Amino acid sequence: MSAAWMTLFVSSPRGMESLLADELRLAGARRVRPLTAGVSCEGDFAVVCRICLHSRVASRLLLPLARVPADDLDAFYQAVTALPWEDHLRSDGTLTVDFSGTNALMRHTRFGAMKVKDAVVDRFRDRSGERPSVRFERPDLRIHARLNEERNEVDLGIDLSGEALHRRGYRVNVGRAPLKENLAAAILLLAGWPEIARSGGRLLDPMCGSGTLLIEGAWIAGDVAPGLSRNHFGFTGWLGRDDGVWQGILAEARERARAGRGAIPAIFGYDQDQQAIDAAMENIAGAAMTGRIQVERRGLEHLERPLGVPGLVAVNPPYGERQGDLARLESTYALLGNRLRTRLQGWQGAVFTSEPSLAAALRVRPRSTRTLYNGALPCRLLLLDPAESPKPERPPEPVEEPTQPLPDPGDPAAPGAVMFANRLKKNRKRLDRWLKREAVSCYRLYDADMPEYAVALDVYGPWIHLQEYRPPSGIDPAVARRRLGEVLAAIPVALGVPAERIHCKTRRRQSEGAGGQYRKMGEEGEFVTVEEGGLRFLVNFTDSLDVGLFLDHAPLRRMIREASGGRRFLNLFGYTGTASVYAASGGAVSTVTVDLSRNYLEWAGRNLALNGFSGLAHRLVRADCLEWLAEASRNAAGERFDLILLDPPTFSNSARMERPFDLQREHPALIGQAIRLLAPGGVLFFSNNSRRFRLDRESLPSGLEVRDITRETIGPDFQGHERIHNCWRLSWA
Secondary structure (H helix, E strand, C coil), X not given: CCCCCEEEEEECCCCCHHHHHHHHHHCCCEEEEEECCEEEEEECHHHHHHHHHHCCCCCXXXXXXXXXXXXXXXXXXXXXXXXXXXXXXXXXXXXXXXXXXXXXXXXXXXXXXXXXXHHHHHHHHHHHCCCCEECCCCCCEEXXXXXXXXXXXXXEEEECCCCCCCCCCXXXXXXXXXXXXXXXXXHHHHCCHHHHHHCCCCEEECCCCCCHHHHHHHHHHCCCXXXXXXXXXXXXXXXXXXXXXXHHHHHHHHHHHHHHHHHCCCEEEEECCHHHHHHHHHHHHHCCCECCEEEEECCHHHCCCCCCCCCEEEECCCCCCCCCHHHHHHHHHHHHHHHHHHCCCCCEEEEXXXXXXXXXXXXXXXXXXXXXXXCCEEEEEEEECHHHCCCCCCCCCCCCCCCCCCCCCCCCCCHHHHHHHHHHHHHHHHHHHHHHHHCCCEEEEEECCCCCCCEEEEEECCEXXXXXXXXCCCCCHHHHHHHHHHHHHHHHHHHCCCHHHEEEEECCCCCCCCCCCCCCCCCCCCEEEEEECCEEEEEECCCCCCCCCCHHHHHHHHHHHHXXXXXXXXXXCCCXXXXXXXXXXXXXXXXXXXXXXXXXXXXXXXXXXXXXXXCCCEEEEECCHHHHHHHHHHCCCCCCEEEEXXXXXXXXXXXXXCCCEEHHHHHHHHHHHHHCCEEEEEEEEEEECCXXXXXXXXXXXXXXXXXXXXHHHCCHHXXXXXXXXXXXXXXXX
16 A cells, blocks of 8 residues: 555444445545444545545544553653654644543543643654644644543544534524534435436425525535535645645536536425525525525425426424423324325435334335434434325324313213323322422423323422323314313312312414413413422413423422532523522522513512512623623623523524524533633533533533533433433533
């Protein structure tokens, strides 16, 4: 093998290794060997260029250098210093180190990165008197260091890709929880889109969101290299590059893209959300595909077969953000399956989802399935042939329906009522020891345990708060109302709660201007007092879906109380201030509660006062938390806190905010700003209720100790529903 050939490792999300191996062979790589979450191979610089420019599924391209022991700091330093870094970087160049993993000697990643950096620059200084400088954005050399705790060794290499390869550069507007570009490309490749496109078939995404599947589909059909819109790779400043080779491969890719534009077939995208359509149009323009991809606002219920040659319908429907969403989403999946069967005969289908129960609601038989990973979340790609699927017994119910009066309670002796009452008694018996030991009076007793009775039942002392999930589309509305009546009849029998203390809400759309079931907070102002953890709180069962006390966060509130003694507490997105009350009761010297809503802050003030906490030590700040946090973190001499709770919404498009807030997109910056407000030895609790959320640890500040405490913050009443929230404890290592 020529000296110009190198051993390479190309990473990818799990499930895509075979696709990546095929791409590497096409790029001219040798000895291609699929591994877990990546592929090893051999290649020269031309192969490096083709991978970075043309791979649709790769994440990063690494050039491994050495594996060095990490059980002695001096030996580690000497081993890193001994490597020929001058072969890769000029003495006056720039570098950065990405370090992952910890052990007893390198207890946080910032320290590990610093040790590698020191060893590299010391080698240059000792040999030439000059030393490279550190630059985090687009350095000449990006060093990749990964510590394996089991082996106690660090794998060192050079990141030749630079920024992750899935970032094509066209996403001006990421929208809500978008697919990564390489995951979207993998879905299309596995669904056979290249062959369908070559035969003139069309592409349709009826729930297109910000348009990632559409754009990746257009680029695949048009032979557009996914790296063409990038102007920097990790090899750009690397001494092993050959600019002549790179310019030749780049020119060839540009010519292929120009020639391929005419081969792009008709591509359509629909979504019922106008914001999603706006985001898709921005991204389509960023990908230079305006005029090649058509998008419009259209709900599933209005989906019709496009004129012309059949093709591929590819869709990534929602998975559900909170516990209970699954019952509501079944009707959406059922409607999607109905449209696949009745409106898109002859079209191939690809549906990507993480929930098997939702996949079953499609009632479309997959010809095959593949497991792919969306971050750490295992998902299934269902490859469908709608023509072979069973016909529905009846058309699905509408996705939305107007609010209807609640049914009268049924006969408590009816079989359904007796069955539901027995389930409540069984659940209560399971929790009984915990309820008595902890003196718990507010808890969740039932959450759609039986599919026929899709409700969540919460106990608030002597009151019951009942939430009805939208029935699946295959359920006759009359049957659903009868079952709700059976639930209402069973509760007094099973729990001894009179009917007038049962508050029931349905999750259905209210008519505009109808003054329906859901009104703004405080319109009626019917508050009652309940007890939790020896404290008193005001709850409101009539004016909104959320009553003012989130039961799933009770363990976290107790954790905050135990950690609050003598500390300064900050409650961001403070809602009704329940965590602030717990902190004050635990001995916090001060609390600050920040929220944008005047009603919630007034409610928080009443909760604090109800427990004897008031005055300047317990401040209520009405502000946009994003703006307040950004300003506070910039003030180096500003107030610092020993304990912070950061519990943001998953998504918000409040008119008072300058732009919609998307947690998945913005959480690294949000955590980074909050962590700057911590006093030495302080702790940040970060929590959210997004089912699809994935913590981007690589984008968090170096040196943070991050511990997932989700399991510790799930009480016995939510066992079996662990995905209702996520929670981490963060502090400086």
